[in-house]
Amino acid sequence: MKKIILVMSFLSFFSLFSRAQEYNKMIGLERYAEANAALPAPAKGEKRVVFIGNSITEGWVNVHPDFFKSNNYIGRGIGGQTSPQLLSRFRQDVIDLKPVAVVINIGTNDIAQNTGIYDADFTFGNIKSMAELADANGIKVILSSVTPAGEYPWRKEIKNVPEKIMALNANIEAYAKAKGFVYIDYFSLMCDESNAMKANFSYDGVHPTKEGYVIMETAAKSMIDSIIK
Numbered sequence: 001m002k003k004i005i006l007v008m009s010f011l012s013f014f015s016l017f018s019r020a021q022e023y024n025k026m027i028g029l030e031r032y033a034e035a036n037a038a039l040p041a042p043a044k045g046e047k048r049v050v051f052i053g054n055s056i057t058e059g060w061v062n063v064h065p066d067f068f069k070s071n072n073y074i075g076r077g078i079g080g081q082t083s084p085q086l087l088s089r090f091r092q093d094v095i096d097l098k099p100v101a102v103v104i105n106i107g108t109n110d111i112a113q114n115t116g117i118y119d120a121d122f123t124f125g126n127i128k129s130m131a132e133l134a135d136a137n138g139i140k141v142i143l144s145s146v147t148p149a150g151e152y153p154w155r156k157e158i159k160n161v162p163e164k165i166m167a168l169n170a171n172i173e174a175y176a177k178a179k180g181f182v183y184i185d186y187f188s189l190m191c192d193e194s195n196a197m198k199a200n201f202s203y204d205g206v207h208p209t210k211e212g213y214v215i216m217e218t219a220a221k222s223m224i225d226s227i228i229k
Contacts, residue, residue, distance in 0.1 A: 027088040028078045039074070042098050047228045048072055050094050051220075052086055052130075053105035055079030056147060056206075060213055067217050071224075074099070082115045083107060083126035090130050094139070100228050101140035103184070103220060104130055105147075107172075108206065111164045112152040118164070124171050131181060140227050143176045144184035144220070145169040149206045150196025162195035184223050189215050 042048050049072065051057050057077025061068055068075055076093040078085070083106045094102050109115075110123040131141045146165045152158055169187055176183035190212060192198045197205050201212030208216065 027085045028081065029089055029092060031078050032076055032093055036092060036097060039097060046072065047101075048074060048097065048099040049101045049103065049224055049228070050074045050076055050097055050099045051103045051105070052090070052094055053077045053103075054081045054086075054109050056108070056208060057105055059207055060216070063208075063210055063213055064217070067213075071221065080109060080114055081106070082110045083123045083130075084115065087126045087130055090133055094130075095133065095137050099139055101142055101224060102130075102134050103142045103144060103224070104134075105144040105186075107146040107168050108149060108165065111146075111161060111168070112155045112158060120164070120168060120171075123168065124175075127172060128175060131175075131179070135179075135181075141176075141179070141181040142184060142220075142223060142227070143172050143181055145172060145187040147186050147206075147208065147212075147216075148191040148195060148197040150194060152206060153204050162191075166195065182223050182227055184219050186216055186219060189219060 051073060054077055057075055058079050061075035061077065067073065074097060086106050104127065106127065107123055111118050127143065131143060134141050146169055149161050149165060151161050165187070173183050173185070190197055190201050201208055201215065203209050
């Protein structure tokens with residue numbers, strides 16, 4: 001009987017360990033582990049800024065790496081991610097890098113239901129939690145709007161996408177104002193008359209083209225410079 005209990009206990013532990021490993025893989029804890037370990041501590045007076053987000057942030061670094069290198073910006077985007085995934089890796093990919101500021105851009109994949117049914121309050125709560133973590137660690141908070149989208153090519157069954165994005169953005173903007181955080185309004189700069197992404201700013205209606213990133217860069221750098229220089 002004792003042997004059976006021991007075997008069952010081992011199997012239960014192994015199952016929990018496997019699920020924990022799978023969860024860590026899902027939230028991308030290893031995605032930037034090597035890059036983070038290789039990054040030296042900021043030099044005295046260094047003004048490091050981390051951009052954390054999903055494929056829009058990840059693609060930004062790939063399309064225009066010089067924007068990040070020349071401004072001492074660090075990209076920590078992972079394609080497909082939602083707000084709880086960002087929150088789960090926020091310490092490793094933001095706080096531990098000791099930036100002076102963080103730019104948080106997330107929410108579109110929540111609305112696209114990449115990791116479950118969209119709950120606007122849950123998503124907004126995760127964004128607030130990241131902002132509060134950064135603020136508590138002396139990191140200046142820069143919140144940005146979800147960029148426009150008329151629909152999601154991979155989830156065409158999801159309806160009223162622009163309305164959901166605009167409602168989330170309104171909450172983010174109001175929260176930033178109430179807390180004294182910086183807010184970057186990409187949405188109004190990139191939307192068309194139907195509140196979808198302007199055609200020349202995206203190749204699929206969601207992800208920016210180089211032209212789209214230029215718009216984002218101008219807006220982001222202006223707001224970042226206003227609080228770190």
